Amino acid sequence: MKIEENASVAGLPAEPERATLEGKNKILGFWLFIAAETTLFATEFGTYLALKGSSLNGPTPYELFQMPVVAASTLVLLTSSLTSVLAIMGMHENDLQKMLRWFGITILLGAVFLGLEVYEFVEYIHEGHTITSSAFGSSFYLLLGTHGSHVLFGVLWILGLMIQGRNKGITVHTAPKFYVASLYWHFVDVVWIFIFTVVYLMGMIP
Amino acid sequence: MATLVVLIVFILFLAAILTGGYNRRYLDLLQENWLWNWITTVDHKRIGILYLIAGGFFFLMGGLEALLIRIQLMFPNSKFIVGDVYNQLMTMHGTTMIFLVALPLLFGLMNFIVPLQIGARDVAFPFLNSLGFWLYFSGGLLLNLSWLFGGAPDSGWFNYPTLALNDFSPGPGVNYYVLGLQIAGIGTLISGINFLVTIINMRAPGMTYLRMPLFTWTTFVTSALILFAFPPLTAGLFMMMFDRLFETSFFVTAGGGNVVVWQHIFWIFGHPEVYILVLPAFGVFSDVISTFSRKRLFGYNSMVFAVVLIGFLGFMVWVHHMFTVGLGPIANSIFAVSTMAIAVPTGIKVFNWLFTMWGGRIRFTTAMLYAAGFIVNFVMGGVTGVMLAVVPADHQFHDTYFVVAHFHYVIIGGTIMGILAGVYYWWPKMFGIKLDERWGRWNFWLFYFGFHLTFFPQHFLGLWGMPRRVFTYEAGYNLELGNLLSSLGAILMTAGLLFLLYNVVQTFRHGEAAGPDPWDGRTLEWAISSPPPAYNFAQTPRVRGLDPWWLEKHEGDGKLKPAEPLGPIHMPSPSHLPFVMSLGFFISGFGFVFHSWQVGVLGLIVVVVTMYVRSFQEDPGYHIQPDELKGVEH
Ligand SMILES: [Cu+2]
Numbered sequence: 001m002k003i004e005e006n007a008s009v010a011g012l013p014a015e016p017e018r019a020t021l022e023g024k025n026k027i028l029g030f031w032l033f034i035a036a037e038t039t040l041f042a043t044e045f046g047t048y049l050a051l052k053g054s055s056l057n058g059p060t061p062y063e064l065f066q067m068p069v070v071a072a073s074t075l076v077l078l079t080s081s082l083t084s085v086l087a088i089m090g091m092h093e094n095d096l097q098k099m100l101r102w103f104g105i106t107i108l109l110g111a112v113f114l115g116l117e118v119y120e121f122v123e124y125i126h127e128g129h130t131i132t133s134s135a136f137g138s139s140f141y142l143l144l145g146t147h148g149s150h151v152l153f154g155v156l157w158i159l160g161l162m163i164q165g166r167n168k169g170i171t172v173h174t175a176p177k178f179y180v181a182s183l184y185w186h187f188v189d190v191v192w193i194f195i196f197t198v199v200y201l202m203g204m205i206p
Numbered sequence: 207m208a209t210l211v212v213l214i215v216f217i218l219f220l221a222a223i224l225t226g227g228y229n230r231r232y233l234d235l236l237q238e239n240w241l242w243n244w245i246t247t248v249d250h251k252r253i254g255i256l257y258l259i260a261g262g263f264f265f266l267m268g269g270l271e272a273l274l275i276r277i278q279l280m281f282p283n284s285k286f287i288v289g290d291v292y293n294q295l296m297t298m299h300g301t302t303m304i305f306l307v308a309l310p311l312l313f314g315l316m317n318f319i320v321p322l323q324i325g326a327r328d329v330a331f332p333f334l335n336s337l338g339f340w341l342y343f344s345g346g347l348l349l350n351l352s353w354l355f356g357g358a359p360d361s362g363w364f365n366y367p368t369l370a371l372n373d374f375s376p377g378p379g380v381n382y383y384v385l386g387l388q389i390a391g392i393g394t395l396i397s398g399i400n401f402l403v404t405i406i407n408m409r410a411p412g413m414t415y416l417r418m419p420l421f422t423w424t425t426f427v428t429s430a431l432i433l434f435a436f437p438p439l440t441a442g443l444f445m446m447m448f449d450r451l452f453e454t455s456f457f458v459t460a461g462g463g464n465v466v467v468w469q470h471i472f473w474i475f476g477h478p479e480v481y482i483l484v485l486p487a488f489g490v491f492s493d494v495i496s497t498f499s500r501k502r503l504f505g506y507n508s509m510v511f512a513v514v515l516i517g518f519l520g521f522m523v524w525v526h527h528m529f530t531v532g533l534g535p536i537a538n539s540i541f542a543v544s545t546m547a548i549a550v551p552t553g554i555k556v557f558n559w560l561f562t563m564w565g566g567r568i569r570f571t572t573a574m575l576y577a578a579g580f581i582v583n584f585v586m587g588g589v590t591g592v593m594l595a596v597v598p599a600d601h602q603f604h605d606t607y608f609v610v611a612h613f614h615y616v617i618i619g620g621t622i623m624g625i626l627a628g629v630y631y632w633w634p635k636m637f638g639i640k641l642d643e644r645w646g647r648w649n650f651w652l653f654y655f656g657f658h659l660t661f662f663p664q665h666f667l668g669l670w671g672m673p674r675r676v677f678t679y680e681a682g683y684n685l686e687l688g689n690l691l692s693s694l695g696a697i698l699m700t701a702g703l704l705f706l707l708y709n710v711v712q713t714f715r716h717g718e719a720a721g722p723d724p725w726d727g728r729t730l731e732w733a734i735s736s737p738p739p740a741y742n743f744a745q746t747p748r749v750r751g752l753d754p755w756w757l758e759k760h761e762g763d764g765k766l767k768p769a770e771p772l773g774p775i776h777m778p779s780p781s782h783l784p785f786v787m788s789l790g791f792f793i794s795g796f797g798f799v800f801h802s803w804q805v806g807v808l809g810l811i812v813v814v815v816t817m818y819v820r821s822f823q824e825d826p827g828y829h830i831q832p833d834e835l836k837g838v839e840h
Contacts, residue, residue, distance in 0.1 A: 021407065025330040029403045032433060036395060040437035043474075047445065047456065047467055054455075054462025131454055135462035138454035142445065156814075160821055173824070 012094050016175035023176035030180045034187050041191050044143045045198060052203075054135035058128050061136070061203030066123065070200050073116045074192065077151075080109035081189040084182045091170055091178050099170065099178065103162050106185065110155045117148050140199070147195060150188045157181055216793070216808055219786065246780035248332035249740055253339050254318030255636065258629075260343050261311035267350060268302035269703070271295045273696060276660075280693035282681040292677035293360035294379065298353075300363030301383065304479065305390055306346040308621045312486045313342075313397055315628045316425045318636055320401065322731035322738060323422045325410025325747045330403035332778045333820070338397035340788035345390025348795045352382035356799075359383035362675065364472050365446070367457035367465045372450055378799050384447045385795035391436050391443070392791075398432030401425055410730075411769040412749035416510065419729045419753075420503060423510055424489030427517040428482050434521065435478035442471035451801060466531060473524035481520040484616060485513060487624025488555060491577045494631050495559050497725055498574040499566025502753055505558040512551035512558075519548050529600045538597045545595035552588055556581060571725070572646030576627035579654050583619025587612060590665065605675075608668025614661045626653075626706070634724045638736045639717030645709040649702050656698025663688035663695075728756035733766050741775045744835045774829040781825075787816040 013019040017027060052061060083106045090098030121141075124130075131141040158181050161174075168174050247253060275295055278287040287295060321329055329335050352358040356378040361370040370380050405418070405426045418426070445456040446468065455461025457468050496503040503509060525533060525541035559581055568574065590612040594600050603609055626649075634640045667688040672679060679685050723732040733755045734743060745768035751757045758766055794809025 025403050025407050028407060029331060029334075029399050032399045032402055036399070036433050036437045039434050040441050043438040043441035043471055047441070047471070050464060050467050051456070051462065054464075056462050131448075131452065132461075135455045135458075135464070138445075138448065138456050138461070138463070142448070142454075142456075157821075160818055164822060168824075177821070 012170060012175075013172070015092070016094075016170060016172050017091075017179035019172040019175075023172065023179075026176040026180055027183075030183055034183065037187065041143075041146070041194070044139070044146060045194065048139040048143050048199065051135040051139040055129075055137070056134040058133045058137065061199075062206045064124060064127065064129055065200055065203050066120070067200065067204070069116060069120050069123075070196065073113050073120070074196050076109050076113045076116065077189055077192050080106045080113070081186055083109065084185045088179060088182050091175060094170055096165060096170055100162055100165055103158055103165075103178075107155045107158050107162075110151050110158075110185075114148060114151055114155070117144070117151075143199065144195065147188065147191055150191070154181070154185055154188055158185070213805075213808065216812065219789070219812065242782075243780070245785050246336075246782045248328075248336050248778050248780055250317050250321050250329045250332065250335060251636070251738065251740075253335050254314045254316075256339055257310050257314030257317060257342075260339075260346065261307055261314060264302050264306035264346055264350070265311070268299055268307050269700065271299035271302065273700060275299060276693040276696040278677060279679075279689050281690070282679050282686055284678055288677050290357075290360060293362075293675075294358035296675055297360050297362050297365075297383075298350075298358045301349065301359065301387070302346075303617075304363060304483070305387060306342075306349070308483045308617065308625070309394065310342055310346075311625045312428075312483070312621070313339075313394075315490070315625065315632065316401060316421075316486065319628075319632055319731055320422050320425050321404065321408070322635075322734070322742060323419045323729050324405065324408060324413050325730050325743060325749060326404065326408040327742050327746070327775065328408075328778065329400055330408055331400045333781055333784065333825075334396050334400050336781065337784035337787060338393040338400065340784045341393025341396065341791060342390045343393075344788040344792035345386045345388070345393065345795070348389060348792055348799075349382050349386030351796075352379055352386075356382075364476060365468075366472075367446070367449070367468050368459070370446065370450075371458060381447070381450060381799040384443050384450065385798055388440065388443045388447070389788075389791045389795055391439055393788075394432060395436045395440075398429040398436070401429040402433065405429075410743075410746050410749055413754075414749075416507065417749060417752045417754070419489075420492035420506075420509060420513075421486070421489035424485040424487075424492075424513055427513050428485045431478045431482045431485075431517050431520060435475045435482065438471050439475035442468060442475070445471075447798070451798060466528075469528055469531065470524070473527045474521075476527065477524040478517075478520045480613075480616070481516060483621045484624075485517065487580075487621045487628075488513065490624045490628040490631070491559065491580055492562075493729065494573045494577045494627050495562050496753075497631075497727055498569045498571060498577075499563050500569075500726070501562055501566040502728070502756075503558070504561035504564075505554070506752060508554055509558050512554045515551040516548060519544060519551070523548065526595055526600075529597050530604045535597075542595050542597050546592055549588060549592055552584075556585060556588075571630070572641070572643055572650050573627045573631040575647070575650045575654075576623045576630070579650070580619060580623045580627070583615055583623065583657075587615030587619055590615065603668060605673055606668035607664040607672045607674055610674050611661045611664035611668060614664075618657055618661070626650075629706075631725070632731075634720035635731055635736050635738070637714075638719055639713050640720045640724055641709050641713050642717070645705055645712070649705040649709060651702075652705060653699050653702030656695045656700075656702055659695030659698060660692050661695070663691045667692070723755075728753035730755055730766070733758070739835070741777065741830055741835070744775075745772055746770050772832045772835070774831050775835075776827050776829055778827045779825055781820075783816050783820050783823075787813055787820075790816060 017023050055061075083102045087099045087102035087106060090096075090102055129137050129140075131137050161177055161181055164174060165178065170178075244252065244256065274287060275292070278284050278292060317329070317335065321327070359365070359375075359379040359382055361375055361380055365380065365383055368374060405422060409418070445454070448454040449456050449458060449463070455463040457463045457465050459465065492503055492509060523541055523545045525537055526545045529538050570578070590608070594603055594609065594612060630641055630646055667685055670684060672685050679689070720736055722735050725732070730747060730749070731738075733747070747754070747766040748769035750762075750767065755766070758764060790809045790812030792809070794806045794813070797803070797805025797809055
């Protein structure tokens with residue numbers, strides 16, 4: 001609190017997100033939050049691994065998963081991680097339009113990912129794989145649902161930040177928000193890579 | 207109908223949030239109201255006091271529940287409270303004391319004291335600090351409303367399936383447990399992150415990690431434990447909630463689920479939780495013992511090391527709660543050894559406390575009495591802990607009163623006595639008046655004697671085969687005397703706490719001003735006035751060593767050295783959003799308890815809307831000018 005923030009300085013510092021104590025606190029706090037989220041997902045992964053064999057009369061992971069759709073989702077989400085990096089590069093160049101453009105593409109890709117996920121879930125439900133069908137179904141939808149709702153939250157959040165960016169521009173006050181949102185987006189991507197490996201690739205082993 | 211009422215209230219609230227109040231004049235009136243000031247406060251000191259008040263209220267609830275349990279068990283074959291009501295009482299007693307009393311009371315002390323001890327003006331996230339409190343309070347309230355609407359949870363504080371699932375707990379009780387703890391747990395996690403960032407980023411110049419007072423150190427480690435222990439609980443509570451509300455099969459064996467998964471998840475949270483509770487108490491005792499022995503803490507570095515090591519080992523021992531599940535001899539042996547290993551750092555701490563007192567000029571104030579008494583309790587609780595870690599013996603002890611005696615020795619003898627010591631020690635700093643020492647001694651001796659009388663006989667009751675959680679026992683099995691003594695002890699403990707209550711009321715009415723440094727303290731909080739001003743330090747201090755205030759008094763000129771010139775001080779503005787957001791969570795939780803997903807989702811919408819409002823809010827705060835600062839020489 002002792003560093004006076006002054007948003008209207010001419011020219012932005014090189015790393016505007018760390019220019020104030022408030023910004024530094026926000027970034028550190030967010031890293032810690034990501035650590036907590038990692039533990040949350042770890043618990044859900046553990047539960048999935050413990051229960052994935054219990055598919056009762058429903059389809060097993062091997063019979064169920066459609067790799068083409070999953071591969072497409074993975075590609076979309078990984079690309080969105082790249083575009084969010086480009087957005088932050090725009091922020092560091094103090095180029096508002098560039099930042100907004102790349103964030104826009106990022107959430108668009110996030111929305112496409114969600115669309116693919118919904119399509120995938122609808123297919124599964126037709127094959128009798130629901131959240132209530134078996135312990136495998138419960139743990140599968142909990143893990144993927146938690147991840148999917150994180151993507152949804154990220155899309156809504158970054159959308160709000162884009163509106164703020166349009167109104168207020170890049171300042172030492174808004175920069176930490178953009179930066180933290182991109183950290184969040186990367187984290188959600190990393191979780192997906194684990195889901196891709198642990199749920200889908202390992203599910204391919206009959 | 208109820209849904210409709212809730213809906214209308216909601217729309218009103220939404221309108222209020224979005225328009226910034228019903229009208230300006232009404233809003234101005236509201237903002238001058240003292241209650242409104244407390245609801246919207248973001249001052250860490252006021253939030254600390256709020257934690258103490260709320261924690262004290264739930265302490266009253268949990269204490270009454272304990273008293274009713276002990277009255278029922280006073281004589282064999284009592285009919286005072288039987289069956290399901292007894293199950294609800296013992297479940298709520300445990301849940302309340304662990305989640306709503308012990309940790310929040312510690313949070314109260316931490317919130318008030320830690321920023322002062324590190325020379326900071328506030329915590330890193332004042333807004334989140336307030337949110338953490340209101341989430342805890344609304345979660346606790348939701349849990350306790352179960353007594354009025356539909357019945358309290360009745361499957362024990364660790365809520366094992368299958369007992370906790372719909373087949374055996376058909377009422378809404380366990381829903382309250384799941385949702386109340388979920389909401390309070392999110393608040394706890396937020397507070398943990400806040401303390402971590404505060405301690406890492408907000409220390410005054412010169413306050414290096416190895417100059418931090420032990421209370422700050424233990425707060426730091428406890429917050430790190432919260433960071434990694436609470437998310438598994440969150441995940442587990444979600445699974446339990448889905449199993450109960452949406453017919454999933456995480457723990458339902460008929461659907462392929464596995465009850466042991468819950469046990470693992472719960473204890474991966476549950477064991478670190480006991481260190482979360484006891485480490486801050488260690489911190490209080492370290493500060494108290496060093497102050498009242500007029501010596502610097504013996505083996506400061508090894509104390510810090512021991513705290514960190516205990517925190518680390520705390521995550522590797524959870525299976526000792528599951529020795530009788532049948533995980534096999536290898537798993538049991540590994541976890542038995544890791545459990546016993548914790549005795550080593552704990553032993554280091556006990557000896558360091560003793561060596562701090564050795565040769566010191568000891569003053570037996572009430573706080574010091576609690577600290578000295580604690581050492582005895584904790585050695586006893588530690589010994590029974592190692593006994594429980596021996597797997598074959600544990601098969602005998604498991605689910606008997608021996609376990610009950612063990613964990614009450616560490617949680618009351620450690621955590622609660624730590625809180626009481628902290629209250630006596632820091633009360634003058636918080637309120638500017640000392641608690642009366644004479645009533646304090648009455649409080650201590652009655653409570654201490656009552657505590658041993660209650661729980662010492664329970665070791666033997668357990669060894670003689672009395673199972674825990676059962677509402678009565680037969681005459682003629684040699685259990686009568688132990689239970690009678692235990693119940694009499696509970697009455698003595700209550701009497702002891704009534705003395706504390708009396709003491710508080712009396713000293714508020716005619717206590718005398720304590721001054722800034724009533725105990726001849728060693729750490730930074732004693733260098734500023736009591737109670738401290740809103741901005742804590744007019745100038746951020748420069749810290750020149752361990753026990754900085756003692757150093758300035760004995761090797762300097764008795765004044766803190768400033769690290770910055772006098773200037774305007776930036777303060778965060780109060781906000782009502784944390785309260786509104788917690789209200790959203792509360793309503794959502796209430797909806798889900800009664801299977802009304804409409805109300806549940808509506809509550810969550812309020813949460814999301816307030817988050818959005820907050821994100822768009824610019825908080826410029828306000829400034830206190832140098833000439834408004836009190837007690838500063840210009
Ligand atoms: Cu344990």
